[in-house]
Amino acid sequence: xxxxxxxxxTVEALVAGSGPPLLFLHGLDxxxxxxxxxxxxxxxxxxxxxxxxxxxxxxxxxxxRGVGDIAYLYLDLLDRLALDDVLLVGAxxxxxxxxELGVRSNAQLxxxxxxxxLGVKFGGRDEAEIxxxxxxxxxxxxxxxxxxxxxxxxxxxxxxxxxxEVARDREAAVLYGWRPYMHNPSLSRWLHRIKVPAxxxxxxxxxxxxxxxxxxxxxxxxxxxxxxxxxxGHYPQVEQPEAVATAIESFARENAx
Amino acid sequence: MMHTWHxxxxxxxxxxxxxxxxxxxIIPSRLYDPKIGADLYHRYLDEWALCDELGINIMxxxxxATATCADSVCTIPMAILARETKKVRLLALxxxxxNRENPIRVAEEYSMLDVISRxxxxxxxxxxxxxxxxxxxxxxxxxxxxxWEAHDLILKAMTSQDGPFSWEGTHFHYRSVNIWPRPYxxxxxxVWMPVGSAGSAVEAASRGxxxxxxxxxxxxxxxxFEAYRKTAAETGHSGALDKLAYxxxxxxxxxxxxxxxxxxxxxxxxxxxxxxxxxxANPPGYVPPAMAATAIKGSATTARATRLQTRxxxxxxxxxxxxxxxxxAGLVFAGxxxxxxxxxxxxxxxxxxxxxxxxxxxxxxxSHEDTVDNLTLFSKEVLPRLSELG
Numbered sequence: 001x002x003x004x005x006x007x008x009x010t011v012e013a014l015v016a017g018s019g020p021p022l023l024f025l026h027g028l029d030x031x032x033x034x035x036x037x038x039x040x041x042x043x044x045x046x047x048x049x050x051x052x053x054x055x056x057x058x059x060x061x062x063x064x065r066g067v068g069d070i071a072y073l074y075l076d077l078l079d080r081l082a083l084d085d086v087l088l089v090g091a092x093x094x095x096x097x098x099x100e101l102g103v104r105s106n107a108q109l110x111x112x113x114x115x116x117x118l119g120v121k122f123g124g125r126d127e128a129e130i131x132x133x134x135x136x137x138x139x140x141x142x143x144x145x146x147x148x149x150x151x152x153x154x155x156x157x158x159x160x161x162x163x164x165e166v167a168r169d170r171e172a173a174v175l176y177g178w179r180p181y182m183h184n185p186s187l188s189r190w191l192h193r194i195k196v197p198a199x200x201x202x203x204x205x206x207x208x209x210x211x212x213x214x215x216x217x218x219x220x221x222x223x224x225x226x227x228x229x230x231x232x233g234h235y236p237q238v239e240q241p242e243a244v245a246t247a248i249e250s251f252a253r254e255n256a257x
Numbered sequence: 258m259m260h261t262w263h264x265x266x267x268x269x270x271x272x273x274x275x276x277x278x279x280x281x282x283i284i285p286s287r288l289y290d291p292k293i294g295a296d297l298y299h300r301y302l303d304e305w306a307l308c309d310e311l312g313i314n315i316m317x318x319x320x321x322a323t324a325t326c327a328d329s330v331c332t333i334p335m336a337i338l339a340r341e342t343k344k345v346r347l348l349a350l351x352x353x354x355x356n357r358e359n360p361i362r363v364a365e366e367y368s369m370l371d372v373i374s375r376x377x378x379x380x381x382x383x384x385x386x387x388x389x390x391x392x393x394x395x396x397x398x399x400x401x402x403x404x405w406e407a408h409d410l411i412l413k414a415m416t417s418q419d420g421p422f423s424w425e426g427t428h429f430h431y432r433s434v435n436i437w438p439r440p441y442x443x444x445x446x447x448v449w450m451p452v453g454s455a456g457s458a459v460e461a462a463s464r465g466x467x468x469x470x471x472x473x474x475x476x477x478x479x480x481x482f483e484a485y486r487k488t489a490a491e492t493g494h495s496g497a498l499d500k501l502a503y504x505x506x507x508x509x510x511x512x513x514x515x516x517x518x519x520x521x522x523x524x525x526x527x528x529x530x531x532x533x534x535x536x537x538a539n540p541p542g543y544v545p546p547a548m549a550a551t552a553i554k555g556s557a558t559t560a561r562a563t564r565l566q567t568r569x570x571x572x573x574x575x576x577x578x579x580x581x582x583x584x585x586a587g588l589v590f591a592g593x594x595x596x597x598x599x600x601x602x603x604x605x606x607x608x609x610x611x612x613x614x615x616x617x618x619x620x621x622x623x624s625h626e627d628t629v630d631n632l633t634l635f636s637k638e639v640l641p642r643l644s645e646l647g
Contacts, residue, residue: 063427065399135283135391137536155553167549170541175398 001057004050006076009064012057013050017042020110020252021083023074024049027092027116028133028173030235031056032162033153037241044249045087050077052097054172056165067119067176067184071100078108087252091115091237092208093173099187102194111255112198113248114217116206116234118177120188122216130182131208134174146233147205191220198224199251201244203232259612259643262348263308263632264316264504265619266326266526267301267334269294273324273529281323281388281533294327300625302337304618307629309342311636316348316615318383321392325530332366339374347374350449350469350615351381354411355404356393360429361436363407364414368440376441381449381469382408384457388537398542403428408448410434415445449502453477455484462488465495469502469615472527472575475568475587478503478608486609502613503604506583506620508591509634517580519631520591524583525621527575568607594638601639605646614643 001012016038022045024038031051041047052070054060064070074097078086088109090098095117102112123129133141142152155163198221202214211228218226227247229236237244272288273280305315317334320326328334331349338347347370352363371378384404390397406426413422414436421433440446449467452458461468462485470481482501489496506527508520531538539552566572567585583589587607590600605611618635619628 134540135536137534158554160550163550163553164546166553167541167546170553171398171546171549174396174541178396178398179394 001051004077004080006073006080009053009059009061009073011050011053011073011077013048014038015049016047017045019045020085020087021046021048021081022087022089022248023078023083025074025088025090025094025097026051026055027094027235029166029169030153030238031169032165033235033238037237037245040241040245041248044252048077048081048083050074052094052172052176054175055169060172060175065175067096067100068104070097070176071104074101075105075108084108085110087111087113087248089113089115089248090117092234093118093177093182095119096177096182096184096187099191099194100184102196103187103190106194106196109196111196111251112194112221113201113251114198114214115201115237115244116203116209116214117200117217118182118209119184120191120217120220121180121183121185122188122213128181129209129213132181133208141208144207144233145235147203147231147239151239188220191217192222194221196223197251197255198222199227199247200224201227201229201236201247203234203236203239204228204230205233206236208234259614259646260314260346260499261614261616261635261640261643262314262316262346262502263305263618264318264350264615265301265304265617266318266320266530267298267328268526268529268620269297269324269327270525270622273525276324276532279532279534279537280325280529281320282391282537283534284322284324288324289327297327301619302334302341304625304628304632305334305338306341307632309345311632312345312640313616313618313632313636314346314348315342316350318350318381319353320386321389323388325526332370335370335378336373339370339377342374342377346377346379348379348449349381350451351383353385353389353393354382354407355400356385356389356395357407360407360410361414361431361434364411364436367411367446368415368436368438371440371442371446372438374441376446378440378442378446379449379467380446381451382411383451387540387543388533390540390543391537396542397540399428400543412445412448415440452481452485455480458482458485459488461485462494462496462500463492465489465500467500467502467613469504469613471504471615472565472588473503474565475585475604475607476566477564478587482608482611498610498612501611502615503608503611504615504617505587505601505604506589506591506617507597507631507635508580508589509594509597509631509639510592511634513592513596516592516596519623519627520580520583520589522623522627523617523620524578524580524589526617527578527583527588529621531575594634597635597639598642602646610646 051058095114096119200218218224232239317331319331367380421435424431452468486496508516510516590597
């Protein structure tokens with residue numbers, strides 16, 4: 001992992017590979033399990049995968065408490081690294097960050113890929129479209145997260161430092177996403193500002209946020225296609241890294257400038 | 258001079274027979290019969306009102322979405338008792354100010370109570386147990402930051418007497434703060450907070466706040482009180498006995514058997530109050546990541562259970578604890594008035610003294626008659642001897 005200084009803060013980031021730049025924005029949990037997926041992408045792209053402020057070993061300035069703040073931070077990161085034609089990939093909570101970034105500026109993006117993204121609300125006030133992972137028993141959260149819960153990471157076997165990192169990730173996710181729960185109420189109204197081609201990848205077995213939500217998101221984006229992934233839940237890039245990486249690579253080829 | 262406070266959670270115990278995995282957060286309110294609930298409220302209020310005659314002060318608290326405590330607004334019984342009583346002091350321990358949207362409303366409630374009671378209010382501010390997070394929908398990751406901002410704003414609101422001020426903080430925003438009435442006690446009623454660790458005691462001591470420890474027992478209390486006294490001395494605040502309070506469950510009887518039976522019934526408070534689905538007991542961010550990590554690895558329940566132990570070092574499980582072990586752990590003082598005095602004196606000496614005894618004189622299934630007799634016996638037979646302490 002590298003440390004990249006951006007303004008008054010720094011982020012820890014996994015940087016690997018060479019090729020067109022790809023900024024990967026991680027989700028709520030299971031960052032350590034992304035290695036196979038990110039390594040595969042590094043064969044074709046220059047992958048930059050920062051840990052959001054407050055997650056992992058990235059510090060969070062006390063004033064930084066909104067997802068919009070993270071979006072601006074990553075726009076600064078693109079400037080800092082002088083990146084253009086960036087393929088922006090956001091998964092789960094990271095998809096929310098990616099959309100907040102995209103509605104602010106598309107100037108340095110070549111395309112947007114959302115994987116089982118959170119962040120928007122389509123339904124009425126009585127409909128909870130994103131499962132409340134803080135109110136469900138831990139075992140049920142795992143069952144809703146993975147198509148094959150038996151392959152979920154076993155936290156009991158991790159060492160103390162690794163589990164503490166998970167605890168930090170969860171604390172940060174709560175800080176940013178507690179209320180309104182994992183979405184920005186007005187974000188769906190600004191999605192038209194994302195003008196680059198988009199791909200919406202979704203685990204068919206995701207029961208944290210259902211594929212129908214992904215289909216709805218696809219309709220709201222101007223130039224998006226929907227790519228369901230079989231035998232995958234909320235983290236298809238963890239359960240089916242090959243299938244998701246392949247979808248990303250073909251999207252990049254089709255949209256190459 | 259030791260002050261005694263009678264504390265009850267106003268439990269709705271008739272629902273307990275229908276509960277198993279959780280007594281909190283997710284239990285349906287169809288299990289609450291308002292007619293029975295009304296009788297219980299009046300009964301508990303009668304017991305508190307009796308305290309005015311017995312010379313025992315009054316302590317309320319609040320919890321939400323639970324059958325263990327039907328007092329969901331701590332200032333409501335305080336408001337009733339502010340007028341029904343004339344002499345004793347009224348403590349709420351207290352108001353969960355990081356979980357309430359509006360600190361100005363808290364300042365108004367406490368100020369109005371203070372005026373009606375002619376200056377008998379003691380105002381507690383609490384972090385709140387983790388299972389209060391879900392009912393309040395308050396963000397657990399910045400809870401204490403919000404707590405201290407609310408605390409500062411409430412005190413400023415109560416003590417500003419020259420018209421409006423503005424507040425543009427991190428969590429609270431007001432153009433014009435100008436509360437009426439201002440409190441009866443000047444500059445403001447005494448401030449309390451419950452603490453469960455030496456770290457929180459340090460925070461309280463450095464601000465001159467009176468602390469109460471609940472369920473900390475023989476093993477944990479001395480370190481907490483010592484941390485308080487040390488920090489108070491270092492920061493120029495009072496570390497006197499009246500800054501320290503200890504809560505015990507108390508069962509007094511004419512015989513040891515009667516006192517133990519009453520304590521055993523009150524102990525149902527300890528046996529039920531922590532029963533909650535695990536996901537509500539450990540919301541992310543409520544404790545620092547290093548502590549949260551142990552919960553992720555599934556050892557949280559063990560950690561909670563072993564924090565309590567008897568003076569002989571025997572770990573106790575609050576869900577199943579009996580009277581003898583609870584006495585051994587300093588959680589309960591029970592038996593004849595002499596027994597209760599001896600246990601209290603021994604605990605008092607062990608922790609280096611304290612000036613407030615928070616007496617849970619009602620809890621669990623104990624009947625009204627037993628509660629009245631428990632409080633009366635304590636008042637007649639134990640209370641007069643407390644002047645021997647400190």
